[in-house]
Amino acid sequence: MTMAIRWRIIVLQIVAIFVLALGSGAAFYANSFTNAQIHDQLAPQQIFFPKDVKTGLPANLSQYAGQQVLTGDQAHAYAEKFIGLHLQEIGQGHPYSYWSSQARVATDPAVAAKDQGIATTLFQGETLRSMLNQAWTFSVFAEIAFYAGLGLAVADLIVLAALGFEVFEVVTGREAVSQRKVVEASKAPEAPLATVR
Numbered sequence: 001m002t003m004a005i006r007w008r009i010i011v012l013q014i015v016a017i018f019v020l021a022l023g024s025g026a027a028f029y030a031n032s033f034t035n036a037q038i039h040d041q042l043a044p045q046q047i048f049f050p051k052d053v054k055t056g057l058p059a060n061l062s063q064y065a066g067q068q069v070l071t072g073d074q075a076h077a078y079a080e081k082f083i084g085l086h087l088q089e090i091g092q093g094h095p096y097s098y099w100s101s102q103a104r105v106a107t108d109p110a111v112a113a114k115d116q117g118i119a120t121t122l123f124q125g126e127t128l129r130s131m132l133n134q135a136w137t138f139s140v141f142a143e144i145a146f147y148a149g150l151g152l153a154v155a156d157l158i159v160l161a162a163l164g165f166e167v168f169e170v171v172t173g174r175e176a177v178s179q180r181k182v183v184e185a186s187k188a189p190e191a192p193l194a195t196v197r
Contacts, residue, residue, distance in 0.1 A: 096123045
C-alpha cells in the first residue's frame with residue numbers, strides 16, 4: 001500500500017470517527033430527551049396504581065403496586081391492564097360507538113341518559129388509554145435510540161482502533177521498509193539463462 005493511499009484511509013477514518021460520535025451522541029440525546037418528556041408529561045397527571053388487590057389492583061399488575069405512572073412501560077401497563085379492564089366491564093364488552101348509537105336511538109329518556117353516560121365514560125377512558133399508550137410508543141423509540149447510540153459508540157471505538165493501527169504503521173515506518181525490500185528485490189539482476197549446447 002502506498003503512503004498516499006494510507007493517508008487517504010487515515011483521513012476517512014478520522015471523518016468516520018466524528019460522524020459515528022455525532023450519531024451516537026444524537027441517539028443518546030434522543031433517548032434522554034424523550035424519556036424526560038414522558039416523565040414531565042405524566043407526572044402532573046398524578047396517576048397512581050392502586051396499592052393492593054383490596055383497593056382494586058389487578059393481580060397481573062402487582063409489580064406496580066402503589067407506583068405513580070411516570071414511564072412508558074408503566075403507562076402501557078396502566079392503559080392496557082387497568083383502564084382496559086375497567087372499560088371492558090363498563091362497556092359490557094361493547095365499544096364507545098355501540099353505546100353512543102344506543103343512546104341516540106333510545107326512546108326512553110332514562111335509558112338514553114344511561115347509555116350516553118356509558119358512552120361518555122368509554123370515550124374519556126379510551127382517550128386516556130390512547131394518550132398513555134402514546135407515551136409508551138415514544139418510550140419504545142427512546143429505547144431503540146439508546147441501543148442505536150450504543151451500537152454507534154462501539155463502531156466508533158472499532159474505527160478508532162483501526163486508526164490507531166494505521167497511525168502506528170506510519171510512525172514505525174515498517175511498511176516503508178517492506179516496500180523498499182519488494183522494490184529492491186524487483187530491481188535485482190536476473191540470473192543469466194544457461195545455454196544448452
